[in-house]
Structure formats: C-alpha cells, structure tokens
Amino acid sequence: MPEKERKRSSWIVNIVLAVICLVWLIPTLGLFISSFRPATEILQTGWWTVFPHRTWETVEQIQLPKDLDLRKPVEVNGRTYTNEELRAGIEIEDGRRLIWENPRERLLNVQERGWGMNTSFTLENYKSVLTGKEYEIAQPDGGVRLEKGSNLSRSFWNTLAVSIPGTVIPILIASFAAYAFAWMPFPGRKLIFVTMIALLVVPLQVALIPVLKDYTALGLNGSLLGIWLAHTAFGLPLITYFMYNYISQLPGEIFESAYLDGASNFTIFTRLVLPLSVPALASIGIFQFLWVWNDYLVALVFIGSQPDVQVLSMRIADLVGSRGSDWHLLTAAAFISMFMPLMVFFFLQKYFVRGLLGGSIKG
Amino acid sequence: MNKLAFRGFSIRLVFLSILVPTANLVLHGLIFLFFKHIDLHPLLAAALAVLWGVVGIYFVYLSLNWVVEQYPQHLRQKMLPFVFVGPAVLILGWLLVFPTLRTLYLSFLDAQSVNFVGLSNYVAVFTDRLLVTALRNNLLWVVFGATSCVALGLLIAILADRSSYERLAKTIIFMPMAISFVAAGVIWKFIYYYQPGDEQVGLLNAIVVALGGEPQAWTSLLQPWNNLFLIVILIWMQTGFAMVIFSAAIKGVPGELLEAARVDGAGEIRIFFQIIIPYIKGTILAVTTTIVVFTLKIFDVVMVMTGGQYDTEVVATQFYRQFFMYRNFGYGSTLAIVLLIAVIPIIIFNLRQFRRQGGV
Structure with missing residues (x-):
C-alpha cells in the first residue's frame, strides 16, 4: 500500500474516530464524576463544571438597607436597577456584574468573569448508599431507637x-x-442436541408464567435455589452449545488411551476434559457471570419483593423509581453495580471477547 | 447359588439407584429449608450459599456416577451418558421446553386461565390500542436500533482498523457492553434529565440551552420521538458488540484482494462497498440476527427509563404488566408467544446452519 496515501487518510480517520470515542465515553464519565459530587451541587451545576470553564466569581458583596422597597428601582453606587435586572444579573462597568445573593436579606453580589472549576468532591454518596442512613425513631415509650435505612x-x-x-x-x-x-x-x-439448538434463541418470556406457577407451588419463589435453577435453564442451551464446540475438538486419542488404562468416564471428564477446557470455561464463564450479574428481568420475576434476597439491579431500578432526582445516590449506586462488570471487562477482556464471539446468540 | 448372588446383587443395585437420588433430593431440600428459615448475617449467608451451590452440584454428579459404577460393565456403558446428560435434560424440560408448551396452551385461555377463548387473545394483541403500541414500538426498536448498531459497528470497525490507536478505541466503544441495562438506564436518565428553570444539569438539555433552545423532557413528553431517545441507549450499548465481531471479520479479508483493487485505482469507499462488505456478508447477517433477537426482547431499558409510560411500552414490558399487574395470563402468554413466533425464522436458520456443518 502506498505509504503516503495511508498517512493522509489516517489523520481524518483518527479525528473522526476520536470524536466517536469521546461521545461513547462521555455518558460513563458524567456518571463517574457525578457520583463523587456533593448532593447539593449535583442539582445546581452540571458535572462538566468540574473542568476549567469561564464563570462568574463573586469578588465583593454589598449589603443594602434591609427596609429597601424592591418594587421601586434599586440604587447601587449611584446607578439604578430594577429588581428583575438584579435577579437575572446585570452587567456594570469593566466586565463586572451585579446579582442578588439573597433578595430577602438585600444582599448583593459583585461578580467578575474568570476561569473556575468545581472541585468539591466527596465520598459521602458512596458511604450513604453502602451503609444506609441512620434514622432516629422516637418510641411510644419515650425512648429513641436507631434504625438503619436501606443499604x-x-x-x-x-x-x-x-x-x-x-x-x-x-x-x-x-x-x-x-x-x-x-x-x-x-x-x-441427536434429537436432544437439535432441541438444544432450537432453544438457543427462544425468548425466556415464554417460560416465565408456568415456571413461576411451579415455583409458587414448591415454595422456590424468592429463594436462591430457585433463581439459580432459572438462570441455569436459561443459560444451558448456549453454554452447552459453546462447550460442545470446544470439547468435541479436543483430541480423542488421549481419552481413548486413558480409557484403556482403566480410567472411568467420570475420571476422564474431571481430570482431563475440564482442565483442557479452561480457556473455553473462562470465556463462557465470564459471559454467563456478567449475564447473571446484570440481569434484571429474571430477578424481578423470581425474587419479587423479598427484600432479603434482592439483587443490585432491582435495588437500583427501585431507587430510580422512588428517588428519581437524588442523583448523588443514583450515580453512586449505579457505579457500585458497574464495578464488578468493569473489573471483569478490563482484566479479562481477552476471554470476554472470545466468549462473545462464540456466545452471541443467547435466548 | 450364582443366581441367588445375582439376585442379592440386583436388589442392592435397585436399592442404591433409588436411595442415592432420593438422598440427594432430601439433603438439598433440607439445606434449602435451612436457608429459608434461618436468618444469617448477609455476608455469611452469601458465602454459605455459594459453597452449597458450587459443591452441591459437583456432589450430585459424583454420587450418581458412584451408583452407576456399581453396575456391571455393559450396563454401566449404557447408563452413564444419561447421568451426564440427565440433569441438563431435566432442567431444560422442566424450566424451558414444557413451560413453552404450557404458555402456548395458556394463550388460548382467558385471563384467569379457566375458559377456552380460542384465538381472541391473539385478536386482542393486534387490535387493543395498548398492545398495538407495544408492537409498533418493538418494530421501531428493531428497525432503528438494530440497523444503527450494525451500521455504526461496521463504520467504527473500519475506522479502528485504519487508525493508530485501534485497541484503545475498541475498548472504549466496547465497554458499555459489560454493564447492565439498569445502570445504563441511570447513566442516560441523567443525560436526558430535565428540571424546570435555567440551570440544566442534564447534558442534553444543557447543550440545547447553550445553543439557545428550550429544555425538553426528552423521554416523556416528546411522543413518539421519546422512543428514539430510548433506542439511543441500545445503540450505545450494543454497537461495541457488532464492532468487535466485524473487526475480527475485516481482519480476515485477504490483503491481496485489497491490494489488487487499489492497484486498479479503486478508492477506499469503493473498496469498502464492493470488496469488504460482500466478503463479510455472512458475518453481517449473523450479527444482525443476533441484535434483532436481542432487541425483540428489550425490557430493562424501557422499565427503568419510563416504566412503559408515555407510549414507550414494548412487547416484553407489556407482557410483564399483563402478567404481574393486571393478572391477565391470557394476554401475557399470548405476548410471549408473539415473541416466540418472531424468532422462529431464526431458529430454523440456526438448525439449517447446524445441519450444514455436519450435525452431531
């Protein structure tokens, strides 16, 4: 390939790709930064203000007489402004502006334009999400009981x-x-295996109603065993298919000679097949782990309202519903749920990609 | 004498064959009840549960294998495969195959699953306004979501292939794939966040205000465009998947082919459309079907973002609503079957593909 041409197309390519990458990164970045910002600030300034930006900074405060009538023009330093102007901020000489700090107290800010960044960060959000807030509840007998909120x-x-x-x-x-x-x-x-393939893309919704009925009858609802079995069933077709593709490619001669040496199939499986399949097990294992960790629907249906066994995705979805604008809690909670998947992703990316290439057709 | 010994032997075998599975059942039943009724510290409970699950499943196989090993050689050979396959078949049968048939049956019954109503649930699915909205939205998701994922994935794969920081770019685009739809919902809800007044802390509204526009409640009031704002989340999450697979496929295009085209004076764009795309056609088809299947079942995003309000309902959320809130098992089952019908062509395609590769 002509070296010159390649170079020329390269910088356009690099810039376009950089823009796309930035767009892809910004949502997560916003969440990450916000999760460390104090609750009061999240709702007042955007998370991007933690980066240097042009802003108004208060350089001076003017205390006007407390009994000043705001319905009339307000006089400051020899000039008059209306209350509305001071509310929105009004430019005065040499790039300064006047704006109310607190109209009721008649306190006025004089601000100057300058570079600034919001650098107040806190770990408080993570603390209150992880440990729960403590509430003091007054007892009818006059005592006080400490109760921990949800965590x-x-x-x-x-x-x-x-x-x-x-x-x-x-x-x-x-x-x-x-x-x-x-x-x-x-x-x-052959029949069983073909059935397995057919089940690869079957949407799990078709099983939910009858399985829930069985679970309710057996008392498996809201139990760990029940949800393990559900995830097992919904994951089995894909994992079996994936593992079959790998195990069937292993050299048969070693199994044969082990068998002739008197090893049972069980021994061959646990001592030979499993150790030889570690790469495949890691790939599909990561895939299934993330699938279960990130799952919401299966947990929602089979765990339901049992608070003792609720998983992260349910709790966060609940938070979104009940504390929809408490962004300091939501962002921290979401990041806690993302922690495990992101660790797996960054450290085991190779296996993850391989699992994905083989396991792209989950039902 | 010999006969007697054999009989004693076979009685023992029958006894063991019944005892061991039963013992397994009782043992795990007891552990199950233990967890259900005894309140442990959450961390301890989690650790014990993990131990039980992981060790338990191994001992099930170990004990069953032990029973089979008690049988004479020729019987052992015949029985062992069923010990290996048995648990998988039982679980799939109980929790997937049989329920599918039951759901099909329930879809012909009324809300309480009592009276046979023929096809009237199916008629309702295609006429009731709410259900039709769900179908329409699912179509939107598939058309816009899946198409954008595939197109963008292809574009980024090509760009990354020619850029000087391929690994980094791929990692960034691919990362959202690892997180849950619920967490992604929080991330995007924050971007779309709207609050009355001048100061907008949601990124999208801040941009709109900075450009002199009016802030909007993107996911609720802008019907029917709010669906597109939800679909963006899917695109953000799934494009990485398409990109990774396309990237692997593009690397498989033979260098001589591209070389020859360049020598003949073909531009990069022409090479892309006339050589690369035809060459990786099979991969494009596979990725498209995968994303379409995934998109058909979309649930979490809608549930977290809008709860299905503001005309954003899709089939899976409507299914959940009919099932859990309205207790209408007839409609619920029918919606599930509609999803199943939508994937039947893909099931057939998979089976054909499998037969072509030589089967078991």
Whole structure:
C-alpha cells in the first residue's frame, strides 16, 4: 500500500474516530464524576463544571438597607436597577456584574468573569448508599431507637450469592452434557442436541408464567435455589452449545488411551476434559457471570419483593423509581453495580471477547 | 447359588439407584429449608450459599456416577451418558421446553386461565390500542436500533482498523457492553434529565440551552420521538458488540484482494462497498440476527427509563404488566408467544446452519 496515501487518510480517520470515542465515553464519565459530587451541587451545576470553564466569581458583596422597597428601582453606587435586572444579573462597568445573593436579606453580589472549576468532591454518596442512613425513631415509650435505612451492601452480597452459583452450576451441567454429546454414543443424542439448538434463541418470556406457577407451588419463589435453577435453564442451551464446540475438538486419542488404562468416564471428564477446557470455561464463564450479574428481568420475576434476597439491579431500578432526582445516590449506586462488570471487562477482556464471539446468540 | 448372588446383587443395585437420588433430593431440600428459615448475617449467608451451590452440584454428579459404577460393565456403558446428560435434560424440560408448551396452551385461555377463548387473545394483541403500541414500538426498536448498531459497528470497525490507536478505541466503544441495562438506564436518565428553570444539569438539555433552545423532557413528553431517545441507549450499548465481531471479520479479508483493487485505482469507499462488505456478508447477517433477537426482547431499558409510560411500552414490558399487574395470563402468554413466533425464522436458520456443518 502506498505509504503516503495511508498517512493522509489516517489523520481524518483518527479525528473522526476520536470524536466517536469521546461521545461513547462521555455518558460513563458524567456518571463517574457525578457520583463523587456533593448532593447539593449535583442539582445546581452540571458535572462538566468540574473542568476549567469561564464563570462568574463573586469578588465583593454589598449589603443594602434591609427596609429597601424592591418594587421601586434599586440604587447601587449611584446607578439604578430594577429588581428583575438584579435577579437575572446585570452587567456594570469593566466586565463586572451585579446579582442578588439573597433578595430577602438585600444582599448583593459583585461578580467578575474568570476561569473556575468545581472541585468539591466527596465520598459521602458512596458511604450513604453502602451503609444506609441512620434514622432516629422516637418510641411510644419515650425512648429513641436507631434504625438503619436501606443499604446496598446487602444486595451486593446477594448479587454475588446469585451470580457465582448461577455461573458454576450451569457450566458444570452443560459441560457434562457437552462431553456426553461429543464422546458418548447414546440413543436420542441427536434429537436432544437439535432441541438444544432450537432453544438457543427462544425468548425466556415464554417460560416465565408456568415456571413461576411451579415455583409458587414448591415454595422456590424468592429463594436462591430457585433463581439459580432459572438462570441455569436459561443459560444451558448456549453454554452447552459453546462447550460442545470446544470439547468435541479436543483430541480423542488421549481419552481413548486413558480409557484403556482403566480410567472411568467420570475420571476422564474431571481430570482431563475440564482442565483442557479452561480457556473455553473462562470465556463462557465470564459471559454467563456478567449475564447473571446484570440481569434484571429474571430477578424481578423470581425474587419479587423479598427484600432479603434482592439483587443490585432491582435495588437500583427501585431507587430510580422512588428517588428519581437524588442523583448523588443514583450515580453512586449505579457505579457500585458497574464495578464488578468493569473489573471483569478490563482484566479479562481477552476471554470476554472470545466468549462473545462464540456466545452471541443467547435466548 | 450364582443366581441367588445375582439376585442379592440386583436388589442392592435397585436399592442404591433409588436411595442415592432420593438422598440427594432430601439433603438439598433440607439445606434449602435451612436457608429459608434461618436468618444469617448477609455476608455469611452469601458465602454459605455459594459453597452449597458450587459443591452441591459437583456432589450430585459424583454420587450418581458412584451408583452407576456399581453396575456391571455393559450396563454401566449404557447408563452413564444419561447421568451426564440427565440433569441438563431435566432442567431444560422442566424450566424451558414444557413451560413453552404450557404458555402456548395458556394463550388460548382467558385471563384467569379457566375458559377456552380460542384465538381472541391473539385478536386482542393486534387490535387493543395498548398492545398495538407495544408492537409498533418493538418494530421501531428493531428497525432503528438494530440497523444503527450494525451500521455504526461496521463504520467504527473500519475506522479502528485504519487508525493508530485501534485497541484503545475498541475498548472504549466496547465497554458499555459489560454493564447492565439498569445502570445504563441511570447513566442516560441523567443525560436526558430535565428540571424546570435555567440551570440544566442534564447534558442534553444543557447543550440545547447553550445553543439557545428550550429544555425538553426528552423521554416523556416528546411522543413518539421519546422512543428514539430510548433506542439511543441500545445503540450505545450494543454497537461495541457488532464492532468487535466485524473487526475480527475485516481482519480476515485477504490483503491481496485489497491490494489488487487499489492497484486498479479503486478508492477506499469503493473498496469498502464492493470488496469488504460482500466478503463479510455472512458475518453481517449473523450479527444482525443476533441484535434483532436481542432487541425483540428489550425490557430493562424501557422499565427503568419510563416504566412503559408515555407510549414507550414494548412487547416484553407489556407482557410483564399483563402478567404481574393486571393478572391477565391470557394476554401475557399470548405476548410471549408473539415473541416466540418472531424468532422462529431464526431458529430454523440456526438448525439449517447446524445441519450444514455436519450435525452431531
């Protein structure tokens, strides 16, 4: 390829791509910055004001007489302004402006234009989201009871308790099945496997109503076991397919010689197949883990209103509904829920991409 | 003598074959009840639950395998595959295959699942205003969302391929893929945030105000355009997926082919449309179907952003509403079946693809 041409197309390409990347990054950046800003400031100034920008800074304050009538023009330093002008801010000489600090107190700001940035950051948001606020509740007998408000740390542990077995169980079950499909002849093998493929893209909504009925009858509703089983079922077709593709490509000779040496299929599976499949297990494992961690619908249906087992996604969705403009809480909570996926993403990106390439058709 | 021994042996086997699965069931049932009725510290409960889930599933297989190993060799060979496949088949049958059939059946019954109503639920889905809105919006999601994801993904993959910071760019575009739709909902709700007055802290409204416009309540009052503002979230999240796969496919286009075209004087744009796109056609099709399937089931975004209000309802949220709020199992099931019908062509495509590759 002619070197010159490549270079020329390159800088346009680089700039266009940089703009796209910036657009992609800004939403997350806004959330991240906001989660560290004090509650009062989030609603008063945009998060972008933490970067240097032109702004009005108060250089002087003027205390007008308290009994001043605001319906008449106000006189300041020999000039008169109306109340409306002072409310919106009015420019005076040499780039300064006058604006009310507090009209009721008759306190006036003189401001100058300059560079400024909002640098007040706090960890308070994370603290109150993670530990909950403490409330003092007066008892009828006159005493005071300390009550902790809702906090996210419990649902963080719940999410882990759902996600880890919700990943390990389906992967183990699927790997056993994949091994059987790949290396053990048995009647009905083809039919079962074809069914599995057909189930790959079946929307899980078609199963929810009947499964919920069964769960209610068995008391599995709102329990960890119930949600593990649900995630197992909804993940199984894809994981089995993914693991089958990998396990069936493993060299059969080693299984054969191990078998001739007297190893049972179970031993071959646990001692040979699983260790050899670690790359595939990591890829699909990350995929399933993120799937379960990020899931909202399955949790919403099968955990429902049980507060003891609620997971992060449900709690955050609740917060959005109940405290829709408490952005200091929402941003911190959202970032807590993103922490785990982002860690997985940045440190295990290679496996994640591989899982994605193979596992792009989840039902 | 021999016969007697054999009988004793087979009685023991039958006994074991019943005892071990039952013991498993009882054991895990007891653990289940333990967790249900005993209040532990959340952290301890989580740790114990993880231990139970992970170790438990292994011991299920271990014990079942042990039972099979007690059988004589020729029987063992026949039984073992079913121990390996059995749990998968049972779970899929119980929680996916059988429920699908039951949902199909429920879709022909009325709201309380008592009387047979024929096709009237299906008629309602295509005539009731709320349900039709859901269908229309889902169509919007598929048409605008999926198309934009594929087009943008392709564009960014090409750009990244020719840029000098490919890895970084791909990581940035791909990152939203890892987070949940609920968290993405919070992120974008903040961008679209509207508050009365001059000071706008939502990015979009701040830009509009800076350009001299009026701030808007983007996701609620701007009907029907509010749907597009929700679809942007899908595009933000899923473009990375398309891009990663296209990027891998573009790297597979043979260099000589591009070289030859350049020698013949073809411009980059012509090369893109006449060589690269035809070459990765199969990948484009696969990515498109994947994103379409994903988009058909879209639920979390709408639920978090608007709760389905302001005419933003989609099939999956309407399904949830019918099911949990109106308790109309007939409509709920029918909507689920409509989703299923929408993916049937893709199921057939997958099966064909599988047969072409040689099957099991």
